[in-house]
Amino acid sequence: MTLVPPADHDHLPKKEQVLQSRIPTCSRKRATTGNWWATRPVSRVGFIYEDSAPRQLYAYEIAIDSSCISQLEQQFRCLRFSSLRSMASESLRLILFDESADAFSVALWDKGMFGLNYPDQVDAAKTNWNNNLPVNPLRESDGFSINQWFGHGYKGFPPKSGDFMVLPSGGKYSGDVHCNRYGSRTRNPNITTPLPQYACDVSQDWKTHPLIYRL
Amino acid sequence: MNTYGQPVDNSKFGGTALAIAYTSDVASLQPNDMTIISVNYNSVWEREIVYDIPAGLPPCPPGGCLCTWNWIHQSSSLEGYANEIVSLMGQRAPTCPSLTGSTTFYTDVR
Numbered sequence: 140m141t142l143v144p145p146a147d148h149d150h151l152p153k154k155e156q157v158l159q160s161r162i163p164t165c166s167r168k169r170a171t172t173g174n175w176w177a178t179r180p181v182s183r184v185g186f187i188y189e190d191s192a193p194r195q196l197y198a199y200e201i202a203i204d205s206s207c208i209s210q211l212e213q214q215f216r217c218l219r220f221s222s223l224r225s226m227a228s229e230s231l232r233l234i235l236f237d238e239s240a241d242a243f244s245v246a247l248w249d250k251g252m253f254g255l256n257y258p259d260q261v262d263a264a265k266t267n268w269n270n271n272l273p274v275n276p277l278r279e280s281d282g283f284s285i286n287q288w289f290g291h292g293y294k295g296f297p298p299k300s301g302d303f304m305v306l307p308s309g310g311k312y313s314g315d316v317h318c319n320r321y322g323s324r325t326r327n328p329n330i331t332t333p334l335p336q337y338a339c340d341v342s343q344d345w346k347t348h349p350l351i352y353r354l
Numbered sequence: 355m356n357t358y359g360q361p362v363d364n365s366k367f368g369g370t371a372l373a374i375a376y377t378s379d380v381a382s383l384q385p386n387d388m389t390i391i392s393v394n395y396n397s398v399w400e401r402e403i404v405y406d407i408p409a410g411l412p413p414c415p416p417g418g419c420l421c422t423w424n425w426i427h428q429s430s431s432l433e434g435y436a437n438e439i440v441s442l443m444g445q446r447a448p449t450c451p452s453l454t455g456s457t458t459f460y461t462d463v464r
Contacts, residue, residue, distance in 0.1 A: 178369070187433050245398050247370075247423040253380070285385065290422065294380050309409030311394075316403045323401070338398045 245338045246273040246291075248315045248323035251304030254293030255325060261299050268327040270320040362399065370397045371424045372405050378417030388422050398425060 204205070254273045255261050273291050284292065306312050315323035316338040324334065373388035392405035 143377075179366050245425070247403065251418075251421075260378070270378050289383075289385050294383070297380065304421060306372070306374070306391075306407045306411070308407055308411040310407055312405045312407055314403050314405075315401050316370070335401050338401050338403075 245316050245318045248317060248320055248325045249304040250302040250325055251298045252325075253290055254296045256299060257293060257296050257321070260296060261302075266327075268321055271318060274318050285354065364396055367396055367399065368425065369393055369395045370403070372407075373422045374411075375420045376412070376414060377420060380413050380420055382408060382444050387420075388424075391426075 140307060152316075155178055192342075252273070255268050255270070257270060257272045259265055259267060273293065283292070286292065304314075315325070315334070316336075317323045317335065318338065321330070322335045326334075371390045371393045373390045375383060375387040375389065376386065379385065391408055391411070394403055394405055397403055
């Protein structure tokens with residue numbers, strides 16, 4: 140099996156690209172926002188393809204170095220990591236999953252929201268259909284100011300002019316709560332698969348797509 | 355915490371709320387400006403979420419209202435993350451502890 144990044148970034152890594160097994164101790168876990176998880180055992184490994192601008196990941200990731208890749212290759216003999224090795228530096232992250240860490244977070248997605256296209260403005264040329272940044276939890280220990288946590292710190296990222304979240308007085312508002320924009324009605328309109336039933340997927344795919352739903 | 359593959363335990367839901375402020379000026383918007391107008395006790399669980407919007411809400415100013423979606427996290431025994439969020443918001447918005455300020459929206463009442 141060869142690792143092939145998805146051609147379309149709006150779609151998620153294929154099942155075959157997610158491994159489920161014990162991860163070797165070579166993995167040096169690193170998080171972008173702290174080390175609270177640093178000693179946790181890891182029992183899954185997954186990876187996600189990313190394009191140029193690195194995203195802030197609320198997830199486990201390891202710094203991929205050649206010795207670690209060698210260990211991974213030995214452990215997962217069915218896989219060839221050569222392609223991973225060549226891609227590691229700029230475009231591929233290996234992400235480890237802790238079975239015990241069931242926490243995920245969600246956001247309400249609406250075209251009127253601030254931060255819909257974060258980290259870019261909503262009218263930027265590039266649309267972040269895979270946006271999970273408004274979802275990421277904010278931690279007390281980071282000592283945020285009100286402007287940093289209120290509205291998730293996205294006051295400077297308004298929706299498109301004229302795009303409102305419409306609240307019908309005396310009626311009902313129906314919205315989408317999901318851990319990623321792709322699971323909401325604000326997703327890429329070219330995607331026609333049914334929207335997920337749950338705020339973060341709990342289908343059988345959970346077993347094989349851990350990274351998708353835990354980022 | 356509700357876990358994968360188990361029956362839903364509604365007591366584990368912290369609930370979510372919509373709050374509104376009748377201003378279009380996001381720069382000056384503060385947590386205490388928000389007023390809760392609707393709650394959904396059985397969330398977060400399914401993707402689609404419905405809030406009853408009270409009748410008789412006054413119309414918004416031309417630039418729209420501002421709205422926050424607020425999620426009361428329940429403790430996650432293994433992770434500890436959710437607890438921290440609640441305490442964070444409680445401390446920083448003591449007169450309005452239910453606000454977690456997750457997301458802000460420009461809102462129009464129709």
